[in-house]
Amino acid sequence: MTAGKRLAVVGAGAVGGSVADLAAAYGHTVVAFADSSSAVVDSGGVDTDAAIEQKSADGSVGDADPEEALHADYDVLVEATPTTLDDAEPGFSHVRAALERDRHVVLANKGPVAERYSDLRGLERDSDGAVRFEATVGGAIPILSTVGDLNPTHVTAARGVLNGTANFILSRMAAEGIDYEHVLAEAQDLGVAEADPAFDVEGTDAALKCVILANVLAGDDQEFTLEDADVAGITDVPGSALELAAEDGRTIRLVGEATREGIRVGPRLVPQNAALAVTGTRNIVQLETAHAGQLNLSGRGAGGEETASAVLGDVGRLG
């Protein structure tokens, strides 16, 4: 067991809120908690219950300025603001601020890892702080820590189902024989799909996760960004295609693949009883290894508490 850490949690959505809520159960103390417009800082330990309550009451986590959280006396910055593309701001600047102060960083935000990996590793090289980002790929599933333990040079490829919303829709289309639009509406009613589902159903979210995997596999040899990914979503998958697949004992899944050569995401035919044919919102990743054969890791790929457990696992792995 590593000693308890002082955490600054930036981002107060489902993930940031759950990290703040669970930190004590993992032996850590939240000394700063911020959303985009407010913050609460307490070197003795933030009353996270009160902050989360205030957030739901008046939309602010406290009376301090968000900037103050970045300057608090923390050991680890937890970056849990929403994923943004291109310059990956404001997340990237939060990470820079922490590393320039020689603090550790644990990311749940995919932007800096998928879009600015070389910049991120460059800042890490110049810092006494380390960067970890298990939560950015596969939610609760320990994918990146497994790749790290195997040593990325011994992993030849990663392939998987990495978007629960798209998988829920395909699973329901196959099970009920109904069309995309109807299942999407159902998924939106259930809160499984966003009002604007493009990020999930067009494959962007799965692609970002594969870009992160490809960056980890390639190490310093090559940098990938979303622009390098060959991406197709599920919006054009007709129910009839799923029926045809079923007649052949197969189904369709949105499968992402990452290697040192690149990233591909798109609908693929997979046997109905294959490991890749996970149902509902579950995720799975298959790692092809040089010495350990194929490893399959599956579980909940999203959810505030599940993703927070990955963040806190990373915090525990820090020296």
Next chain:
Amino acid sequence: MTAGKRLAVVGAGAVGGSVADLAAAYGHTVVAFADSSSAVVDSGGVDTDAAIEQKSADGSVGDADPEEALHADYDVLVEATPTTLDDAEPGFSHVRAALERDRHVVLANKGPVAERYSDLRGLERDSDGAVRFEATVGGAIPILSTVGDLNPTHVTAARGVLNGTANFILSRMAAEGIDYEHVLAEAQDLGVAEADPAFDVEGTDAALKCVILANVLAGDDQEFTLEDADVAGITDVPGSALELAAEDGRTIRLVGEATREGIRVGPRLVPQNAALAVTGTRNIVQLETAHAGQLNLSGRGAGGEETASAVLGDVGRLG
């Protein structure tokens, strides 16, 4: 990446030999390599290819005494001698010798972890060395490191198929509709089953792995040994039972369960399309967690190279 370590590899069977063979690929140096009757020690790095060649030629890995390997100048002792029960010797004494010298220990030998867990942790508490044993449960599958990252207190139960030989036999019986004795003979011809298969088919091996899981989950609260496990094997499973199961869309697997309350291993009915219904020699473990839902980890549960990759993963995790 952690710095390369100097390894003393004790045990020159499939696992020890593969650790010696792969160590360099993971950035480590083998400075001592021993089997039960011989050893080779070289602080500059053992010529492992030559030692493995000599082992197959005349049965010895070198001209030194095995004791000399235990006194070599190593950072990590890799204990890969055959699993023994009760006092877990000679493995336990090898581990004690290393910890008393404040060296780290990585075990592939299940005996000391399953039969003498409290003694093992006691020696570790009094040492500057740490003990790791990922390879003792599920071969290449990163089960214990995942439990460690989740924090054992947040894992409520572990359940899985943990013996490839028994699973191969049940898979073949179900697929071919042939009886236990015939499939066992086939498995022995293929080298999947030992000439004396009792350790695998009577559930002892799976039980030892579950005992190790239960010890990790219980921490210092309680110690389990094989005597505490409720164990049934597959020798009495008739082909007709698998036929009946198949008519109901189910199959039979040798399932082990570990909780803080105890250990149970026996044949269980599972749906044919369930994650637990892995086929052939594959293993799977399902972890029930407090905050991350259910995690499924599957892969190759045995094999020299696969198990060696788990050993070397542990070496990499050492500070």
